[in-house]
Amino acid sequence: MYEHLTVVKHPLIQHKLTLMRDETTPTNHFRQLLREISQLLAYEVTRELPMExxxxxxxxxxxxxxVLAGRKLALVSILRAGNGLLDGVLELIPSARVGFVGLYxxxxxxxxxxxYFKxxxxxxxxxxxxxxxxxxxGNSSVAAIDLLKKAGARDIRFMCLLAAPEGVARMKEAHPDVPIITAALDEKLNDKGYIVPGLGDAGDRMFGTK
Incomplete structure (x- = not known):
């Protein structure tokens, strides 16, 4: 349906995602599961890294x-919730350079x-x-990719836990050259712009805020 979208259906990812969706999963378990899923997704994102x-x-x-060739890759977290994925990928690729895009x-x-942008x-x-x-x-993601391209980035991949069709379509329209790797493509957005069935606000569930 979307040639720029990869949904990683690995059983471990799908199992952990179900636990994250459950509203009874506590904050500490939610953070741990997100870190574990990010490492599994990172295998797919980095599948075609250049070698020498x-x-x-x-x-x-x-x-x-x-061994890996070229400059060390850059991981860019879209704050604040992006840090949950960032931590897991950094454990897998500790030599990566790190950046942050602050959007609300x-x-x-x-x-x-x-x-914020660094x-x-x-x-x-x-x-x-x-x-x-x-x-x-997809508005925040498109804005973040806009900023990264203005800063010189030419080879960009976007990694997320959940995607809605509206966001995927928005990214394709604005940045068709940016592949999206995700654990699930959910049904839709509700009238407040939240993913359904989704898992609620990822940042609030990760940090225990409301």
Missing amino acids: NQRIKTPMQEMDAP RDEETLEPVQY VPEALEDRLVIAVDPMLAT
Whole structure:
């Protein structure tokens, strides 16, 4: 349906996502599950990273062995909820450079408002992975990608936990060159712009705020 969208249907991801959707799951478990899912999703996002051979010596002999090529990739968290995904990916790729895009959603207009932007240098030479648990209206995600492209990023991937059809369509319209990797494509948005069936507000559930 959407050629730029990849829904990762791995059983472990789907099981953990169900636990996260459950309204009785406490904050500490929610955070842990999000970190675990982010690591599993990261395998898919980084599947085609460029490689090169490096000469090493094992206890047995010398050999040419594959290592990651080029500049270290950049992970960019769309604050605040993006940090839940960021933490898990960083455990998997601790050498990655890290950036932050601060956006909040105006509850009246549903439009994003920027309040912070700090990213690594030389984005044009790095794979940039933007992370945010929810792709709902797509307005914040599109605004974040706009900022990253203005900062020089050319190879961008967007990783989220849940996506709504409206958000996927909005991203395709604005940034058809940015692949989306997610654990689930849900049914729709409600009249307040929240994903249904969804899991509520990811930031509130992660940090225990209302």
